[in-house]
Amino acid sequence: MRAAAWTLVAAAIGSGCASTRYAPRDLPYLKRVQRSNEILWQAGTRTEPFNPFGDGLARMVADVPEARALADEARSDTWTGVLLAIAGPLVMSGGPALVFATADDPSDLSSGEAILLTTSLLGGMLMTFTGLAHSVSARSRELDAVNVYNDTVWERHGLLPAPQAAPPP
Amino acid sequence: MNAAVAVAVALAVAPACTFSQYRPRPGPFISQVQALSGPQWVVEGRSYPASPLGSGLAQAVAAVPEARAYAEESQNDAVLAAITVPLGTMLLAGGLSTFLISSALDDDPLSGGKGALTLSLMAAGLSASAAGVFFAVSSEARQMDAVNLYNDTMWLRTQGAP
Numbered sequence: 010m011r012a013a014a015w016t017l018v019a020a021a022i023g024s025g026c027a028s029t030r031y032a033p034r035d036l037p038y039l040k041r042v043q044r045s046n047e048i049l050w051q052a053g054t055r056t057e058p059f060n061p062f063g064d065g066l067a068r069m070v071a072d073v074p075e076a077r078a079l080a081d082e083a084r085s086d087t088w089t090g091v092l093l094a095i096a097g098p099l100v101m102s103g104g105p106a107l108v109f110a111t112a113d114d115p116s117d118l119s120s121g122e123a124i125l126l127t128t129s130l131l132g133g134m135l136m137t138f139t140g141l142a143h144s145v146s147a148r149s150r151e152l153d154a155v156n157v158y159n160d161t162v163w164e165r166h167g168l169l170p171a172p173q174a175a176p177p178p
Numbered sequence: 179m180n181a182a183v184a185v186a187v188a189l190a191v192a193p194a195c196t197f198s199q200y201r202p203r204p205g206p207f208i209s210q211v212q213a214l215s216g217p218q219w220v221v222e223g224r225s226y227p228a229s230p231l232g233s234g235l236a237q238a239v240a241a242v243p244e245a246r247a248y249a250e251e252s253q254n255d256a257v258l259a260a261i262t263v264p265l266g267t268m269l270l271a272g273g274l275s276t277f278l279i280s281s282a283l284d285d286d287p288l289s290g291g292k293g294a295l296t297l298s299l300m301a302a303g304l305s306a307s308a309a310g311v312f313f314a315v316s317s318e319a320r321q322m323d324a325v326n327l328y329n330d331t332m333w334l335r336t337q338g339a340p
Contacts, residue, residue: 030323033326033327034334036330038207038329040325042322079199148212149198149211149212152209153198153211169203
């Protein structure tokens with residue numbers, strides 16, 4: 010039964026079902042593509058690796074400053090999100106571990122120990138939530154960078170109506 | 179104290195500005211934004227929920243039948259992943275529990291009927307989990323296909339190609 014199940018999975022993966030089937034045209038707008046099982050950013054014939062921690066997206070959209078700033082923000086938020094998501098649980102578990110390991114009487118904590126315990130728990134929780142928010146923010150900024158860049162490309166090729174003029178003050 | 183923590187959390191989270199600052203412009207191309215209500219597909223000024231389990235993408239790209247077919251495949255794969263991943267995890271957990279219980283009761287937990295049950299549960303759990311990961315990756319690939327095919331088609335149509 011095990012061999013049959015693995016054969017089924019291997020056959021499905023080997024058949025290329027999990028890869029993209031459509032090969033996008035070399036049109037100048039920015040998109041995500043898959044080439045040789047690697048995910049890439051592509052605009053025209055230029056490609057960069059799709060890596061939220063790297064600056065591939067920033068390089069792809071470099072000629073549109075607003076998009077570039079958003080791509081830089083996305084990368085910065087990705088790093089902040091990951092660091093806080095790791096540091097938060099460490100602080101949440103490390104603080105209490107330190108308090109109980111060093112307390113003279115773990116069943117009767119001193120006020121200093123109680124403050125350290127509470128601070129590490131709340132601080133760790135705050136760091137974790139903030140990390141999560143930064144991770145969501147990174148994804149939003151990434152989408153923004155792509156959309157702003159593509160609006161510029163589509164507008165340059167006359168494929169989008171010009172933005173409406175701002176109302177007079 | 180609770181209020182102070184809530185304020186601290188709000189202050190820490192608010193500057194991160196977790197939603198899209200970009201406002202989509204009405205046009206023939208499909209784009210994804212992170213709205214207050216969650217991720218959305220936006221095309222021709224209309225928004226569709228971007229949940230992988232829902233039919234938002236298929237509705238958004240309905241004007242291009244081949245892209246719609248890819249979007250439907252993506253949705254089917256996402257549903258299969260949502261079923262097989264938890265199923266695999268449960269089977270693995272069942273196999274592990276059986277192994278631990280057998281270990282506590284017997285010297286040789288992998289022998290006899292209990293051993294066969296343990297190994298079967300773990301093998302089935304691993305297979306289901308692997309299949310789930312495959313379906314999740316496939317769903318993402320089909321989603322990319324749907325979006326790229328749709329936008330390529332729209333580009334060619336707006337340039338006057340048939």
